[in-house]
Amino acid sequence: MSLFEGITGKSYEIRGLYVEEGITRRLQALGLNDGTIITVLNRKKDGALIIRVRGTRLAIGRHISQGIDVEERAL
Template sequence: MTLYEGKTGRKYRVESMETGEEVTRRLQALGLIEGTPLTLLNRKKRGALILYVRGTRLALGKDISSHILVKEELAE
């Protein structure tokens, strides 16, 4: 599933990023790489998502979040 399809309050793990090279490098610099756990905190009206990644909040637009593939983390 894509990150954009995720549900608020759930935890996911990044499987892959199908973004352009420049965007991928920027996301990696922000700590968002394959295997990174994240929590989807909020969804804004215009499609932006607020994530909790590595101890910080990060906002991503619909165009980027719809190209990041994630897998839901199962509750322990």
């Protein structure tokens, strides 16, 4: 599933980044790599997501979140 489909308050493990190469490199520099655990903190009306990655809050737009493949993390 894509990160955009994620539910607020749940944690997910990144399985792949499927966006433009430049965006992929930037996301990897921010710590969004395969296997990284992220939590969806909030969803904005325009489709943007607020996520927590390695203790840092990030806002990502709809286009980018649709290109991040995730799997729900079992607790």
